[in-house]
Amino acid sequence: MTDEFERFLRGSLAPPERLPDRSFVASMQARIALEERLDRQRRQLVAGLLSQLAALAAIAAGLIVLSRSPGALELASDSPQIFLAGLLAAFGCVVALFSSSGRLRPFATR
């Protein structure tokens, strides 16, 4: 009885004898390919954000330097409209910069 039980148990619990499941292997390969693509996109997104932050910091630093220069202070007090137009132009440059980097489409599927 014991031997028969042991045989039954071992035979039943052993992995089934079969060929590899090609569909499972294919689904694993597809999932790995997807994960790899997502990883690449994440890296691109982070790199894009870092470059945008660097660009923003450079523009801010430039504006600070400009605003402290005697010529700019004089212009702001003498012709505030022109000074404001300059600020708006700088803001337009920032918007243009960010919208152009947005065209990289970090979540594009290919």
Next chain:
Amino acid sequence: MTGPNDEDLALSRRSAAGDSAAFAMLVEKYERPLRSFLARSVGPENADDIAQDAFLKAWRAAAQYDGRARYSTWLTRIAWRCRLDRLRKERPAEPGEEVVETASSLEVEDMLARLSESERAALVLCEGHGWTHSEAAGLLDMPLGTLKSTVARAKSKCRDMWEGADRD
């Protein structure tokens, strides 16, 4: 000198270098025992999802496989951690205590369903997959003595069911 795990180590190193064909060979080789173990120990409904998670983690951690343990042991350990992670997220109750009614024609699934999850896992690994007690104890995070008594208890329960069904 070549070791018993050298072939898998080489495939794992190629996988770590980004060779997905090498990793597909490892998946081909080990999906059968891994999915069989998971289906027996945690149930067929979750087995394939956990196996996929485990293979994905094995792909990401391929560089960490050093060939000291068998690849199947390393992979099953990853799968077991995936299972525990899922349990923590899904439900706080003690796993694997569900009991099904005895079927008139007793199958091994009926027997396993009446064991706790750790008993099932220990029994399947040691009796069905040829793992040593210490390998299984490492996987299940149990002292060796506890593992041995868990296997013995599980076998004893199964034998009782087997003999009871035989009498009916």
